[in-house]
Amino acid sequence: MSNQTLRIPALRILPRLTWLTRTGRHPIGLALGIMLLVGFALIGLLPALLDLPAPEHMDLLARLSPPSAAHPLGTDHLGRDVLARLIGAVPVSLGAALSAMVAILAISLPWGVIAALAGGRTDAVMMRLADIIMAFPMLVLALAIIGFMGASLEASILGVAAAWWPSNARLVRALVLSASHRDFVRAAYLSGASRMRVVLRHVLPQILPPLAVIISLETASVLLALSSLSFLGIGAQPPTPEWGAMLNEARPFFAQAPHMLIAPGLAVTFAVLAFNLVGEGLQSVLDKREPYRW
């Protein structure tokens, strides 16, 4: 890589990415996971490029058609193109999982950081509150919130976020506690850094890499949970294309039109696999580097 290229700040990341693929214990898994996620992102752009019917477009004369040139993955019980719905569901399903993960982090990150740094009674009260929520089975708590708000994708995102954040807050707290006891963090405070600067400049950079692993693995679980809720009919509502909802719609027609079930089932499987591969790949790479330098 030429020095000229490295003068462009954004491109300085490139040698580090080369390092990432070179030193990982499972570089193939990590690369495969990243490729799958990039693949999903590209597939999400396909409707703009391909001449596919709208995911909600019904053709009752062609209902339950097997795969053909006109409908590469067949049609569903309302004659909707399964491929169009499958692709249309990419931003919905992955977007819902990522939105839920953002909501989880928006609560758990400050909650865990404040509890760890405050210590004492503040920590005890915050963690006991988290424990109380964790005492409920996750899906039961999510179901209760959805029952209160009414079945919708938005309600299921909030329900999952409400059920998931306490375990993540605990993890964040543990990471911050471990990071804040390092010599250089205590030295930075004794050497004049404010508490805010210590957190932002010395603690957060340490917890972000392991947090990235957790986020990736948790996104897979959240995606499964959201798909499960849609499968039960209390997540995404018709006619919204969503993988879990598509599985639910396909259930009565499994014997008659298995293509309806296979496509969204594989989509969920590969999406979960992608997030898990990325998470585990990052974990194997990061385990050797502590405190994390980047």
Next chain:
Amino acid sequence: MLRVRGLSKQFHGRDVLRDIDLTIQAGEVVGLIGHSGAGKSTLARCLVGLEQATQGEILLRGAQVKPGEGAERQQIQYLWQDPTQSLSPYLTAKGAVMETLTGFGVGAASGRDARATDLLTSLGIPQTLHKRRPHALSGGQNQRVALARALAAEPQVLILDEPLSSLDLATQVSTISVLRDIHATTSLTMLIVSHDLAPLRQLADRILVLDDAQIVEDIPMHRFAQEASHPLAKAYADTI
């Protein structure tokens, strides 16, 4: 300058420090020596607030202080045993010094960059290394960066916890020279923790010997060989 009265520290019911009394005069360099586990580092850490004493008090210029908080955070600086672990992997050498200058508001904001450069250069870190992070510097270089950071605070007391133990012999010699130069030019009050008397002979005005959680000997360096009476102090004197 620095006075400790009746300081005790217990870990799990065991006395690590017992009723420690010591006084360090302004400009004095005091060596604190003892076996591993004698409580030397614990005493040093209590003086900067890294450990909380079970009882006792610490006075700076006659006023009782709570180390590690308020103005004392700046006035009593600490040099860690392992310099590499005490420097943030996310900051360059200059960034570490700048953090202290900015954090404590030392000097005018416009002059801090030049001050950081001067401090590092005066301690033997050439400008070509100022933008390097700890993992790209040697142990000795990191020790000097940590020293520059401590000096940037313009402290009244500098506590050095085994400052030579993680360095090779050549770097030990040059670090001793740097510490002597610092004291010669600034008359900075220092407490140097060590398990080895040899470097203290070149640096310290007075030696305190810590054994079994207590200070058992307090003798000026130049009379240490003649006047040491405690068996441990005599054993150290024999190494001279």
